[in-house]
Amino acid sequence: MRFHGWPELKEAHISGLTPATFMLAPMAIALRQQGVPVKIVYLGHRDGSALMVRKDSTIYDFRDLRGKRVAVPNRFSNQFLMIFKALKDRGMTLADIELVEMPPPDMPAALYAKAVDAIISGEPFMAQTELDGYGRVLYQAKELWPNFISCVMVANEKFIAEHPDKVQDLVTGIAKSGLWLEGGMDHRMKAADAVAIQYYNQNPRLLRFVLSKPPDRVTYGNLRMARKEFEYIAQLALEAHIIPKPIAYEAYADPRFSENTTGAGPYAWEGK
Amino acid sequence: MSSLKKVVLGTLMVTAVLALTHAWLNLGFDPLQSVGLKKKVVVEEAKFRVGFLPVT
Numbered sequence: 542m543r544f545h546g547w548p549e550l551k552e553a554h555i556s557g558l559t560p561a562t563f564m565l566a567p568m569a570i571a572l573r574q575q576g577v578p579v580k581i582v583y584l585g586h587r588d589g590s591a592l593m594v595r596k597d598s599t600i601y602d603f604r605d606l607r608g609k610r611v612a613v614p615n616r617f618s619n620q621f622l623m624i625f626k627a628l629k630d631r632g633m634t635l636a637d638i639e640l641v642e643m644p645p646p647d648m649p650a651a652l653y654a655k656a657v658d659a660i661i662s663g664e665p666f667m668a669q670t671e672l673d674g675y676g677r678v679l680y681q682a683k684e685l686w687p688n689f690i691s692c693v694m695v696a697n698e699k700f701i702a703e704h705p706d707k708v709q710d711l712v713t714g715i716a717k718s719g720l721w722l723e724g725g726m727d728h729r730m731k732a733a734d735a736v737a738i739q740y741y742n743q744n745p746r747l748l749r750f751v752l753s754k755p756p757d758r759v760t761y762g763n764l765r766m767a768r769k770e771f772e773y774i775a776q777l778a779l780e781a782h783i784i785p786k787p788i789a790y791e792a793y794a795d796p797r798f799s800e801n802t803t804g805a806g807p808y809a810w811e812g813k
Numbered sequence: 814m815s816s817l818k819k820v821v822l823g824t825l826m827v828t829a830v831l832a833l834t835h836a837w838l839n840l841g842f843d844p845l846q847s848v849g850l851k852k853k854v855v856v857e858e859a860k861f862r863v864g865f866l867p868v869t
Contacts, residue, residue: 542862562864663868741867
C-alpha cells in the first residue's frame with residue numbers, strides 16, 4: 542500500500558491497516574518508546590539519500606548552510622539525524638540552520654521555487670532535481686554517514702506473534718531481492734523498470750538514474766540487523782531530543798528473522 | 814388437535830424458520846452444506862498489507 546507522507550504511513554500502521562511497513566528508523570524507535578507495539582525486523586536499503594542544493598547555489602560546503610533553510614522529510618527521519626550529525630561533526634548546532642519538515646515528493650518543487658536552500662530525503666526525489674537540470678548533489682549520504690540506514694521494515698508485535706512465518710517470508714524475500722539487485726547493473730535496470738511502473742508510478746528513467754549514477758548511490762547487499770548501528774541512531778535521536786530517554790535495542794528490535802536469512806541466495810527472477 | 818396445540822406448534826415452526834434464516838444470512842451457516850448437498854469452500858487466507866513510500 543503506497544503512501545505519500547510519513548505521518549499517514551505511521552497512522553495506517555498504528556491502526557492495524559498495514560501490519561508490516563517500511564518506516565524511518567528513528568520513527569520506529571520513537572513509536573516503540575511511546576508504547577506502540579512495533580519491532581524493527583530488517584533494513585530496507587542502505588545509503589540512498591542525498592543533500593541537494595540548486596545548481597546555481599553558492600553553497601559548496603556543509604558550513605555554507607549556516608543560516609540557510611533546509612528541508613527534511615520528518616523530525617523522526619534519519620535524514621534529520623544525518624543533518625544533526627553533520628552539524629555536530631563540524632562544531633555546529635541545529636540553531637545554525639533553519640529546518641523545515643516537508644513530504645519528500647514536494648521537495649523538488651520547493652528547491653526549484655527557491656522556497657528552501659537545500660533538501661535531503663531518500664531517493665528518487667533528490668535525483669529528480671538532477672535529471673530536471675536544476676539540482677546539484679552537495680553530499681551523497683555515504684559522505685556524511687557511511688553505511689547510512691534510512692528505511693527499515695517494521696512489524697506489529699501481535700502480527701509477529703501470530704504470523705512469524707509471514708514475517709520470515711517477508712524478511713527473506715527482502716534479503717533475496719537485495720542480493721539479486723547487487724547481481725549486476727542489468728538487474729538494477731530491470732528492477733527500475735518493474736518497480737517504477739508497477740509500484741512507484743514514476744518514470745522508469747528516474748529509477749534507472751538512481752540505481753546507476755553512481756552504482757552505489759543505493760545499496761541492498763547488507764540489510765541485516767546491526768545492533769551497534771541502531772544503538773548509534775538511538776543515541777543521536779536522544780541527543781537531538783526526538784526521543785526523551787534512552788531505549789534498549791531489545792525494546793525496538795527483533796533480529797530473529799534477520800538471523801534466519803543467513804545463507805539466503807539471490808532470487809532467480811530475470812525480470813519481464 | 815386443539816387450537817392451543819396448533820398455536821404452540823405454529824409458534825415453534827415460525828421461530829425455527831426465523832432462527833435458520835438468521836443463521837444463514839448473518840452467521841455463515843449454510844443449510845445445503847449441513848445436509849451434504851454442497852461442498853465446503855476453503856477460504857483463501859487473507860493477504861496482509863505492507864506500507865511503503867515511493868522512496869528507495
